[in-house]
Amino acid sequence: xxxxxxxxxxxxxxxxxxxxxxxYVELSxxxxxxxxxxxxxxxxxxxxxxxxxxHQWKSVLNKYKQIPDINIQSVLRVSYxxxxxxxxxxxxxxxxxxxxxxxxxxxxxxxxxxFSPDYGIRRLVDKCLITVDEWNKSVWMHDLLQxxxxxxxxxxSPKEPGxxxxxxxxxxxxxxxxxxxxxxxxxxxxVEMPKGEEMIILSPKAFEQMKxxxxxxxxxxxxxxxxxxxxxxxRVLDWFEYPLQSFPPNFHxxxxxxxxxxxxxxxxxxxxxxxxxxxxxxIMRFHDCNFLTKVPDLSSVxxxxxxxxxxxxxxxxxxxxxxxxxxxxxxxFFRCSNLRIFPRSLKLRSLxxxxxxxxxxxxxxxxxxxxxxxxxxxxxERSAVEELPLSIGNLTGLQALFLSYCKNLMRLPFNIxxxxxxxxxxxxxxxxxxxxxxxxxxxxxxxIESPTMEEEISSCEEQLQExxxxxxxxxxSSELQVLNGRNCFQSESNFFPKSSLFTMFxxxxxxxxxxxxxxxxVSLPTSIKGFVALIELCLRDCKKLEEILELPPxxxxxxxxxxxxxxxxxxxxxxxxxxxxxxxxLFYLSLDGCDKMHEKIWNYKVPNALLWKGHYNAIxxxxxxxxxxxxxxxxxxxxxxxxxxxDDVQLIxxxxxxxxxxxxxxxxxxxxxxxxxxxxxFNEADRRDVSFLWESQVIIxxxxxxxxxxxxxxxILTGHNVTNNIAALDQYEVWIWYFDLESSEVKVSxxxxxxxxxxxxPSDPRWVQFWLRYYVSWGAxxxxxxxxxxxxxxxxx
Numbered sequence: 001x002x003x004x005x006x007x008x009x010x011x012x013x014x015x016x017x018x019x020x021x022x023x024y025v026e027l028s029x030x031x032x033x034x035x036x037x038x039x040x041x042x043x044x045x046x047x048x049x050x051x052x053x054x055h056q057w058k059s060v061l062n063k064y065k066q067i068p069d070i071n072i073q074s075v076l077r078v079s080y081x082x083x084x085x086x087x088x089x090x091x092x093x094x095x096x097x098x099x100x101x102x103x104x105x106x107x108x109x110x111x112x113x114x115f116s117p118d119y120g121i122r123r124l125v126d127k128c129l130i131t132v133d134e135w136n137k138s139v140w141m142h143d144l145l146q147x148x149x150x151x152x153x154x155x156x157s158p159k160e161p162g163x164x165x166x167x168x169x170x171x172x173x174x175x176x177x178x179x180x181x182x183x184x185x186x187x188x189x190x191v192e193m194p195k196g197e198e199m200i201i202l203s204p205k206a207f208e209q210m211k212x213x214x215x216x217x218x219x220x221x222x223x224x225x226x227x228x229x230x231x232x233x234x235r236v237l238d239w240f241e242y243p244l245q246s247f248p249p250n251f252h253x254x255x256x257x258x259x260x261x262x263x264x265x266x267x268x269x270x271x272x273x274x275x276x277x278x279x280x281x282x283i284m285r286f287h288d289c290n291f292l293t294k295v296p297d298l299s300s301v302x303x304x305x306x307x308x309x310x311x312x313x314x315x316x317x318x319x320x321x322x323x324x325x326x327x328x329x330x331x332x333f334f335r336c337s338n339l340r341i342f343p344r345s346l347k348l349r350s351l352x353x354x355x356x357x358x359x360x361x362x363x364x365x366x367x368x369x370x371x372x373x374x375x376x377x378x379x380x381e382r383s384a385v386e387e388l389p390l391s392i393g394n395l396t397g398l399q400a401l402f403l404s405y406c407k408n409l410m411r412l413p414f415n416i417x418x419x420x421x422x423x424x425x426x427x428x429x430x431x432x433x434x435x436x437x438x439x440x441x442x443x444x445x446x447x448i449e450s451p452t453m454e455e456e457i458s459s460c461e462e463q464l465q466e467x468x469x470x471x472x473x474x475x476x477s478s479e480l481q482v483l484n485g486r487n488c489f490q491s492e493s494n495f496f497p498k499s500s501l502f503t504m505f506x507x508x509x510x511x512x513x514x515x516x517x518x519x520x521x522v523s524l525p526t527s528i529k530g531f532v533a534l535i536e537l538c539l540r541d542c543k544k545l546e547e548i549l550e551l552p553p554x555x556x557x558x559x560x561x562x563x564x565x566x567x568x569x570x571x572x573x574x575x576x577x578x579x580x581x582x583x584x585x586l587f588y589l590s591l592d593g594c595d596k597m598h599e600k601i602w603n604y605k606v607p608n609a610l611l612w613k614g615h616y617n618a619i620x621x622x623x624x625x626x627x628x629x630x631x632x633x634x635x636x637x638x639x640x641x642x643x644x645x646x647d648d649v650q651l652i653x654x655x656x657x658x659x660x661x662x663x664x665x666x667x668x669x670x671x672x673x674x675x676x677x678x679x680x681x682f683n684e685a686d687r688r689d690v691s692f693l694w695e696s697q698v699i700i701x702x703x704x705x706x707x708x709x710x711x712x713x714x715x716i717l718t719g720h721n722v723t724n725n726i727a728a729l730d731q732y733e734v735w736i737w738y739f740d741l742e743s744s745e746v747k748v749s750x751x752x753x754x755x756x757x758x759x760x761x762p763s764d765p766r767w768v769q770f771w772l773r774y775y776v777s778w779g780a781x782x783x784x785x786x787x788x789x790x791x792x793x794x795x796x797x
Contacts, residue, residue, distance in 0.1 A: 001039060013047050267291040272301070347372075
């Protein structure tokens, strides 16, 4: 139920009226939080608390936190009592251990325990005892139902926790593990200790009597010592900071499904033996296990789907068998900085993602011995890999290849990678050794056609025909959409059509994002116009870039900050002249630190340049003062500045001070339009996204007009000084609009009265950016038709 409805229902039963008395409002909110909108619970709770004092309410609510109210249990238990025994076990497991857990994992555990989950889960859902989140496929239940399930377990042995089937309350867990009071009845334990009480003085024999233990999860406790016995009935073993380097001699873990070790002292996995089939194990994760040196032979774990090893800094070797696990879906060795020995070949037909980021000692990438069409993402960033094999073409479903900061990378078989049918993203930023190859013309650009590579391709021609299946890109085109080549391209010939890369694989029709930042190009050539799909172009810190001759036809965003040599940008001139020939799709252009261009922008003295009769009707320029040719303007006083404070909003006062009078006489037939400007000041840290909406109202002789800045429709041109590559935090902007009076209903008389009005509606999220701005000055200027005609004649001349 919604909060208002829930409060009304509860109040009717607790106070016999629609709302609680003032003294009970906060306590009533606690009840609502406890009941979580469950109507039945609201009715029972309201009836229980009726006519009770505030002190009694607090006492009852404190008890609820530990033990659910018996009346609620009685009502809710009707559904539970109608379940079969295995359905009851599943319900209690979810209530004690698996609420919020992945549905697939929970089902796998229940299958292994012979609980028949395919039917049982449906029954629990139908009886409203659990829910399944369809978005992330997880299992949930109402808090009251969880409390009821745990109370059912508590009542199995109210005084002795060791006689219960499941343990979760930290005091009960500590008692059983420190006093060795556990029995054969215990099937599951989850350890979650309060902050400051994490240490458990483990009894050496604590687990010896727990022969039926199926689930052990330690979330945060530290143990004084390790166990000398673990049950081989375990399906889930998730032990944070496991204190020993090996497992007890009796333990073989044959029934394990989920095996997780986080920040543990485990050094070897000797319990995993080739003579035992671990047919049910699907998940193995080792995070921050800094004593783990080797991942052993896992050929006896044929159904493993997730092998996730992260930040295990002592890991040196991964057994070859890992490369042949047919059901492996996810494989990661992220930030295993000493990993040097990796499988020499991969035959992982089910693999979806391979993550070898930050494996800074791994120099060789394995051969791909079969078609691995399921692999979509390959991460090798900051690894020590020197080259990719020609068999990389067997990754026929690859969508994204990330190689940034691979300092040792010398060669890439672009002629095999780029034709991959589904490849849409390629990251090769800061590959410094690859950059050297690419910058050496004698290596035929990008090291694609170097003699050594040609010999390799020639000698392996027959092998490639067998290993690399044909793709739909055999016509020399590419489906690449994202290319991140920051600090990689030494000159325009490294990338644009004259290079072998572009000649062999034309991706101008598909590329939507291109990052050439930090490159040594001097000129962005006119061939960029051929990139018809390009939406975002990054040219940051291209220190030698002198000219941008053309832009792609559908470009929306251009980042050219830090291009300190840039001085020729014809497209920008066309934009400022508004002559109809400018690019209509561009809405964001960053020229921060482009000092030569900055001068040209603001020194553009043509008033008619502001006649924006095309797609745009507004522009934003990086300045803190107005152009000289604005004749009518006003400075804002400090108490008239609209700004957003910490707690409230100070609204603009004194609308008469927001008026500019332009004395005439004026005649409609002589006026083309009116230009309005506002100078604003804002803190760069307050705006992280170029997507925003800004709107105010202009009243000209009583007629309303709208000043609107929308990043999807209007050009935003930013530029502020850059010192030591750090952008200044504070920035002024001039916002300029043009109003075409010829097509408006504004009546022009001897005098023009122009008033700026900002709709003060801070509750509307669209105004958030507005309230972050400080207004410095504003003004207006009349543009006459003869100025427009004179400007056109000058252009013709």
